[in-house]
Amino acid sequence: MRRHASAIAVHAILGLYTLLALFPIVLVVMNSFKAKRAIFNTPLRPPLPMNFDPVGYTKVFGDSSLPLYYLNSITVTVGTIFLTLLFGAMAAWALTEYKFRWNTLLALYLSVGIMVPIRLGSVAIIQLVAELNLINTLTALVLVYTAQNLPLAIFILSEFIAQIPRDLREAARCDGLSEYNIFFHIILPLIRPAMATVAVFTMIPVWNDLWFPLLLAPAGGKQTITLGVQQFLGQYITDWNAVLAALSTAIVPVLLLYVIFSRQLIRGLTSGAVK
Amino acid sequence: MAEVRIENLRKSFGAVEVLKDIDLTVEDGSFVVLVGPSGCGKSTLLRSIAGLEPVSGGTITIGGRKVNDLPPAQREIAMVFQSYALYPHMDVAANMGFGLRFARTPKAEIEARVAEAARILQLEPLLKRRPRELSGGQRQRVAIGRAIVRKPQVFLFDEPLSNLDAALRINTRVEIAKLHKLLAATIVYVTHDQVEAMTLADKIVVMNQGRIEQQGKPLDLYYRPANLFVAGFIGSPAMNFIAGQVTQGGIDLGPDGAVTLAGLTAAAVGSRVTLGIRPEHVRIADGEGGLRLSATVELVERLGEAGYVHLRLPSGTVAVAEIRGETSLRTGDRTSLALDPTHLHLFGPDGRRMV
Ligand SMILES: Nc1ncnc2c1ncn2[C@@H]1O[C@H](COP(=O)(O)OP(=O)(O)OP(=O)(O)O)[C@@H](O)[C@H]1O
Ligand SMILES: [Mg+2]
Numbered sequence: 251m252r253r254h255a256s257a258i259a260v261h262a263i264l265g266l267y268t269l270l271a272l273f274p275i276v277l278v279v280m281n282s283f284k285a286k287r288a289i290f291n292t293p294l295r296p297p298l299p300m301n302f303d304p305v306g307y308t309k310v311f312g313d314s315s316l317p318l319y320y321l322n323s324i325t326v327t328v329g330t331i332f333l334t335l336l337f338g339a340m341a342a343w344a345l346t347e348y349k350f351r352w353n354t355l356l357a358l359y360l361s362v363g364i365m366v367p368i369r370l371g372s373v374a375i376i377q378l379v380a381e382l383n384l385i386n387t388l389t390a391l392v393l394v395y396t397a398q399n400l401p402l403a404i405f406i407l408s409e410f411i412a413q414i415p416r417d418l419r420e421a422a423r424c425d426g427l428s429e430y431n432i433f434f435h436i437i438l439p440l441i442r443p444a445m446a447t448v449a450v451f452t453m454i455p456v457w458n459d460l461w462f463p464l465l466l467a468p469a470g471g472k473q474t475i476t477l478g479v480q481q482f483l484g485q486y487i488t489d490w491n492a493v494l495a496a497l498s499t500a501i502v503p504v505l506l507l508y509v510i511f512s513r514q515l516i517r518g519l520t521s522g523a524v525k
Numbered sequence: 526m527a528e529v530r531i532e533n534l535r536k537s538f539g540a541v542e543v544l545k546d547i548d549l550t551v552e553d554g555s556f557v558v559l560v561g562p563s564g565c566g567k568s569t570l571l572r573s574i575a576g577l578e579p580v581s582g583g584t585i586t587i588g589g590r591k592v593n594d595l596p597p598a599q600r601e602i603a604m605v606f607q608s609y610a611l612y613p614h615m616d617v618a619a620n621m622g623f624g625l626r627f628a629r630t631p632k633a634e635i636e637a638r639v640a641e642a643a644r645i646l647q648l649e650p651l652l653k654r655r656p657r658e659l660s661g662g663q664r665q666r667v668a669i670g671r672a673i674v675r676k677p678q679v680f681l682f683d684e685p686l687s688n689l690d691a692a693l694r695i696n697t698r699v700e701i702a703k704l705h706k707l708l709a710a711t712i713v714y715v716t717h718d719q720v721e722a723m724t725l726a727d728k729i730v731v732m733n734q735g736r737i738e739q740q741g742k743p744l745d746l747y748y749r750p751a752n753l754f755v756a757g758f759i760g761s762p763a764m765n766f767i768a769g770q771v772t773q774g775g776i777d778l779g780p781d782g783a784v785t786l787a788g789l790t791a792a793a794v795g796s797r798v799t800l801g802i803r804p805e806h807v808r809i810a811d812g813e814g815g816l817r818l819s820a821t822v823e824l825v826e827r828l829g830e831a832g833y834v835h836l837r838l839p840s841g842t843v844a845v846a847e848i849r850g851e852t853s854l855r856t857g858d859r860t861s862l863a864l865d866p867t868h869l870h871l872f873g874p875d876g877r878r879m880v
Contacts, residue, residue, distance in 0.1 A: 417610035420577050425624030425675070426598030439614045521613060521657045 275501070282306050282494035289490055306495030316496065318471055319478030323457060324503055326388050326474060330395040330456050331449045331507075337396070338403030338448065339411075339441065343433050345404065346411045347419070357408075363401030368394070372465060379466050386470035394462055399452045406451075410444035411437060446514035453511075457504050475500050527588025527601070527678040527711060528553045529574060534583035536569055543569050545735045547583070551679070551713055551728075556705050558722045559715045560758070561732035567715045570732070571681050574713060575604045588678050600679075603672035607684040609664045611656040611671075618643075618652040621670045635674075642670040645707070646700075662693045669701075673708070682714040686721065694718075701725065719761050723747070731755050748868075753876040756801050762833060764870070765807065765844040767800045767818075776800060776871075780839040782818050784864065786871075798879065801870035804833060807846035809854065810863040820844065822858040836862060 280296050281289045288301035295301070310316055345357050368375075375394060384390035414437065422432045438445075463477040475496070482492040529551040536544035543566045551557045559567045572578040574585060576597035585592050592600045611620050621642055622635040630638075643649045646666040656664055665685060672680055685701075686694045698721055705712055705725075716722055722729050723743045730740040731754070738758075739751040750756035756764045769776040771793045775785040778800070810817065820836035823843065832848045846862055854860065871879045 415608060415610065417606045417608045418612065420575075420597075421604070421606060421610035421671075422612075422623075423577065424575060424597045424602065424604045425627070425671070427624070427627050431627055436612060 278494055279498045279501075282491070282498040286491055289494070303491070304495075306489075306491030306493075307499075309489065309492040310495045310499060313492075315471070315473075316475070316478055319473050319475045320500075320503065322388060322472060323475040323500075326391045326395065327453055327457050327504075327507070329388070329392040330399065331452050333392065333396040334399045334403050334452050335445050335449060338400055339407050339438060339445065340433065341400070342404045342407035342411050343437055346408050360401050360404055363397075364405060368398040369461060372461075375462075376465055384466075386467050386472050388467065388472055390466045391462055391474070394466065395452075395456045395459075399448075399456070403448045403452065406448055407441060407444055410441045414440055442514045443516055446511040449511045450508060453504060453507055457500075528586075529679055529711065529713065530584075530586040531570075531574070532584045532586075534570070534573065534585065535581045536566075536573055536578065537581045543735050544573070544580075547735075547737060549730060549737065549740065551711055554709045554711055555727040556712045556714065556725055557728045557730060558726035559713065559730050559732060560717070560719075560722050561738075562758070563717075565732045566735045567732055568683055571604070571683050571713060571715055574600075574679070575602050575681050576600050577604075601677050602679045602681055603675050603677035604681040605668050605672050605683070605685045607687055609656075609668040609688075611664055611667055613656050616653050616655055617648060617659070617667050617670075620656070620667055621674050624671070624675050638674045638676075639670075642673040645673065645704070646670050661689055662697060665689060665697060666700075669704070673704075678711065680710050680712045682712065684715050684717060687717065694721075698725065719759070729759075731758055733758075749878070750801075750870065751878050753799060753801070753872045756870055756872070756878075760803055762804050762845050764801045764803050765842075767802075767838070767842055767844065768840075769798055769800055771796050771798055778818070778840070781842065782839075784816050784818075784869075786866070786869070793879070797874050799872040799876075801872060802844075802864050802868060804845040804847040806865040806868035807844060808863045808865070809834060809846055809848060809852070809860055811861060816864040816866055817861045818844075818864070819859065819861040822854050822856055822860060824856060825852065825854055836860070 277293065281293060283297035283304060283306075284301050285303035285305070288295070288303075292301070341360070345353060345360075379385055379390045379394075382390075384393075418436060418440075419432055422436050427435065458476060459474075460476045460480075463474045467473065468477065479493055479496045479500070482489040482496065529549075531547055531549040531551075534544055534547040534549075535542065547570060549557075559570065561567055569578060573580050574587075576592065576595060580593065587600055587602070597604075612623060615623065618639050621639045625635045625638065639652070640649075643652055646669060648663070648666055648670055651659060651663060651667075656667070659667065665688070668685070682701075686697055689697060701714075702725055704710070714721075714725060726743050728740055729743050729746050731738045731746065733754050739746060739755045746755060746759050750759060750764075753766070757766070767778055767781060769778040769781075769784075771777075771789055772783070773794060774787070774789070775783055776789075776798060777783050784800070818838060820838050822834060823837050824835040826833040826835070830849070832852065834846045834848055834852070834854055836844050836846060838844060844862065848854075873879045
């Protein structure tokens with residue numbers, strides 16, 4: 251009986267939180283389909299035939315530069331995920347598997363990256379990027395985001411790699427695999443769920459970030475979608491239809507990526523290996 | 526197949542010396558079993574041969590080639606782990622052929638060898654299954670199959686049967702014995718199981734605290750253990766030990782009495798010795814005699830055809846005697862036991878066997 255009650259309580263709290271979290275998103279999506287007047291007069295009312303107006307979407311899709319901004323965002327996000335996972339997993343493997351002199355120190359140094367926000371270094375980063383002639387390139391964004399996400403990725407992946415039975419790696423060594431092949435053919439397939447988790451954690455802040463696009467790639471057709479939306483936010487007039495429509499469409503790619511990654515979140519991938 | 530020769534092998538983990546001066550030759554095609562108490566260094570020795578553990582000193586030669594500095598892959602060994610260590614994300618066939626794939630073996634050849642191993646180990650219907658869809662015994666066979674397909678010079682087994690239940694253990698043990706004959710393989714095998722050791726081995730190596738206590742044919746170790754440790758370790762139930770002191774013409778066992786024994790040198794008189802005798806060489810017998818000791822029955826274990834009687838001697842030492850058939854003995858009965866003089870073992874003060 252008590253367990254039943256506490257289950258209800260847990261579900262109530264979670265349900266409330268879900269509502270709270272979804273509310274702004276629902277509001278954005280709902281209002282993106284409404285006429286401007288309806289957005290302001292009755293913001294909480296769902297789109298109905300009488301106030302329906304797809305003007306925001308026609309503007310967004312009519313704008314020739316927005317598809318490019320989407321592509322930029324996708325390129326940056328996917329590029330960052332790829333590099334973070336590759337280097338993160340490699341570094342995690344090296345730090346857990348090999349005993350070398352600076353092992354502990356290096357791990358500690360990397361974990362500092364988790365604690366210190368990268369934005370504190372913005373000025374230095376701008377200088378560095380400018381010196382490398384990477385201002386207004388997607389490369390600059392990918393590099394900065396990769397650096398930002400690596401520490402946590404290494405931290406999480408190390409834990410998972412450490413859980414792969416030692417016998418497996420040694421069996422592979424006896425089987426004659428090189429260290430690279432052990433990494434790519436044994437370790438990577440077995441930490442797929444962990445990599446998916448890291449990918450999700452990496453993806454969302456990168457996709458939503460406004461700070462570094464603004465600093466490092468604010469022009470030259472290299473704007474990301476979050477930055478591109480800003481063109482509808484004027485100093486004197488804001489085209490709310492377009493802003494809401496652009497934000498609503500911006501949800502779709504991340505949602506797709508999330509679906510892809512969440513399919514990798516499989517339990518018990520290593521079961522059957524030992525015992 | 527090849528001979529494995531180990532000379533003066535030492536291995537330390539930090540300050541702890543785990544293997545001390547190991548000298549061991551595994552003849553070409555022979556089956557050597559390593560036994561010893563937990564933590565004595567069996568796995569470490571096996572892993573050193575495999576190349577998974579760098580050694581601190583000495584040499585390891587496989588097939589006439591010094592392999593100290595070679596990685597496992599180049600030593601032409603195959604190891605079967607206690608935990609099986611199958612690759613969980615591959616099916617049985619891929620597990621077995623995995624090593625060959627990276628050795629750039631032609632695909633047809635890999636398939637042929639996997640099929641051959643699957644036939645020998647009766648794994649044919651399971652080739653497309655994942656490890657998690659197999660029973661313990663099947664996984665063990667896949668692990669052995671993975672070793673076979675690589676046609677190694679030496680097979681290394683680390684307690685391969687310890688995760689199996691009793692019936693499967695016996696089956697697989699017989700399979701391994703057959704496999705050894707079939708492949709004429711050189712095998713080094715670690716086990717905790719006395720029966721496995723006695724039945725499989727051409728040579729048993731008894732280890733203790735990083736040293737080899739004795740190596741030899743199973744029955745030699747059984748009938749002529751070189752020291753107290755081997756005497757107590759080989760055989761189940763363990764050998765009985767009774768402390769005593771050599772006198773003219775016999776051994777004084779203190780409160781337990783005395784035994785008359787010929788063939789003791791006069792020089793030995795006065796030295797402290799340990800008398801050892803296996804339960805099967807102790808009989809329950811009433812009456813007096815040169816090799817009789819009186820005792821009280823503590824416990825009678827009946828296993829069916831045979832049984833064991835635990836007897837407490839006056840000094841407090843407990844001795845076990847094997848009995849055949851039915852017995853009327855009960856706890857608390859006073860009786861006496863007769864020692865078979867041809868199977869008495871005598872160990873000196875240093876624990877070594879005395880002649
Ligand atoms: N990586 C290691 N670091 C430090 N000490 C180790 C390491 N591996 C093993 N040892 C120590 O070496 C000794 C021998 O270990 P080993 O695994 O060879 O024992 P074993 O004879 O195989 O025992 P068991 O029968 O329990 O498997 C043990 O005392 C163990 O604590
Ligand atoms: Mg062991």
